Amino acid sequence: MRLEKFLPVLLAAGLLVLGGCASNSDNLHTSSANKALEAAQIHTQLGEAYMQRGNLKGALAKLQLALKFDDSYVPAHTVLAVLYERIGEYGNAEHQYRRVIDLEPKNGSANNNLGAFLCRTGKVEQSLQYFARAAKDPFYQTPYAAYTNAGVCLIKINKLAEAEKQFHDALSIDPKFPEALYQSARVWYLQNNAFRASAYLQRLESLGPAGPDTLKLGYEIETKLGDAAAARSYRQRLIEQFPDSPQAKSLGTGSQP
Numbered sequence: 001m002r003l004e005k006f007l008p009v010l011l012a013a014g015l016l017v018l019g020g021c022a023s024n025s026d027n028l029h030t031s032s033a034n035k036a037l038e039a040a041q042i043h044t045q046l047g048e049a050y051m052q053r054g055n056l057k058g059a060l061a062k063l064q065l066a067l068k069f070d071d072s073y074v075p076a077h078t079v080l081a082v083l084y085e086r087i088g089e090y091g092n093a094e095h096q097y098r099r100v101i102d103l104e105p106k107n108g109s110a111n112n113n114l115g116a117f118l119c120r121t122g123k124v125e126q127s128l129q130y131f132a133r134a135a136k137d138p139f140y141q142t143p144y145a146a147y148t149n150a151g152v153c154l155i156k157i158n159k160l161a162e163a164e165k166q167f168h169d170a171l172s173i174d175p176k177f178p179e180a181l182y183q184s185a186r187v188w189y190l191q192n193n194a195f196r197a198s199a200y201l202q203r204l205e206s207l208g209p210a211g212p213d214t215l216k217l218g219y220e221i222e223t224k225l226g227d228a229a230a231a232r233s234y235r236q237r238l239i240e241q242f243p244d245s246p247q248a249k250s251l252g253t254g255s256q257p
Contacts, residue, residue, distance in 0.1 A: 036069045036070045037069075037070050037073065039066070039069040039070070040066040040067070040069040040070035040073040040076055041066075041073070041075075042066075043062045043063070043065045043066035043069065043076070044062070044063060044066045044073065044075050044076040044079060046062045047059045047060075047061075047062035047063035047066060047076070047079055047080075047083075048079050050062060051079070051082075051083055051086075056083060056086065056087060059079075059083055060080075060083060063076055063079055063080040063083065064080075067080070072103055074100050074103055074104060074107075074110070077096045077097075077099045077100045077103070078096070078097075078100055078110070078113065080096045081093050081094075081096035081097045081100070081113070081117070084096060085117065085120075090121055093117065094114075094117065094118075094121075097110075097113055097114040097117050098114065100113070100114070101114055101130075106133070106137055107137065107140075108133070108134040108135070108136075108137030108139065108140020108141075108142075108143065108146065109134070109140060110134075111130040111131070111133040111134035111137070111146070112130070112131060112134035112140075112142075112145060112146045112149065114127075114130045115127040115128070115129075115130030115131040115134065115146070115149060115150070115153075116149050118130065119149065119152070119153040119156070124153045124154075124156050124157050125157075127149075127150075127153050128150055128153065128154075131146045131147070131149055131150035131153075132146075132150070134146035135147055135150075135169075143170075143173055144169075144170035144171070144173040144174045144177050144180060145170075145177075145179075147166045147167070147169045147170035147173075147180070148166065148167060148170045148177065148179050148180045148183060150163075150166045151163040151164070151165075151166030151167045151170070151180075151183055151187070152183060154166060155183075155186070155187060155190070160187055160190055160191050161191075163183075163187050164184065164187045164188070164191075167180050167183050167184040167187060168184075171184065176207055178204060178207055178208075181200050181201075181203050181204040181207075182200075182201075182204055182213065182214060182217070184197075184200040185197045185198070185200035185201040185204065185217060185221070186217060188200065189217065189220060189221055189224070192224075194221050194222075194224040194225045195225065197217075197221045198221050198222070198225065201214065201217060201218055201221060205218075210237070211242075212238060212241075212242040212245040212246075212247040212248065213247060215234050215235075215237050215238035215241070215242070215247065216234075216238055216247040216248075216250070216251065218230075218234040219231050219234035219235045219238065219251065222234060235251055238251065239251070
């Protein structure tokens with residue numbers, strides 16, 4: 001499950017003048033608002049930089065300061081949500097994710113992020129409505145991510161056919177989205193259809209080098225298909241390329257006939 005990486009957004013402030021020139025008081029108000037927004041942007045960027053360097057205490061201080069300047073600045077709430085989740089303050093994290101939704105109810109990225117958080121914290125049924133909202137946002141650039149996340153969550157509650165439908169929808173938008181291909185292979189394997197699972201895994205492997213999850217799933221699929229040579233090849237690649245991975249250790253490192 002992926003939470004979208006926050007990228008700072010620089011907002012351009014527009015001024016609509018009706019009925020002549022703005023008054024001096026209007027100009028002062030606009031100038032003050034612009035300065036507050038600029039300060040919120042700067043402190044949010046600093047907070048994210050601190051967080052990336054592991055200075056979580058400093059990051060928290062900067063993000064809280066950003067919101068003192070502008071409590072409606074969505075990126076600050078988003079990064080703060082990620083920070084709270086990282087340090088295990090899930091109640092505060094959920095509050096921040098929901099605050100973003102309050103500010104921008106139709107924001108696809110915000111809905112996907114809240115859905116992903118709810119899924120990670122075991123609130124699977126609640127998460128699905130937010131993934132659906134994200135996918136419906138015409139301005140959301142990665143709706144296939146929301147469909148894929150929904151499918152992963154549905155697997156958690158063993159709704160495999162519904163999960164497969166979500167992955168199908170994701171791939172109808174981006175046929176080469178790696179996570180949707182991997183999860184499609186996985187969900188068909190879980191439904192005991194190793195043949196279809198193998199087809200999706202082959203599509204995934206055609207895109208680039210396979211990681212440990214893919215290699216282990218390949219081993220499991222080929223084992224179920226009864227192709228001992230292919231299964232052995234996947235196992236050998238996994239152990240040789242990722243010897244310290246949990247996936248390799250789960251299969252053991254000894255020889256196999």
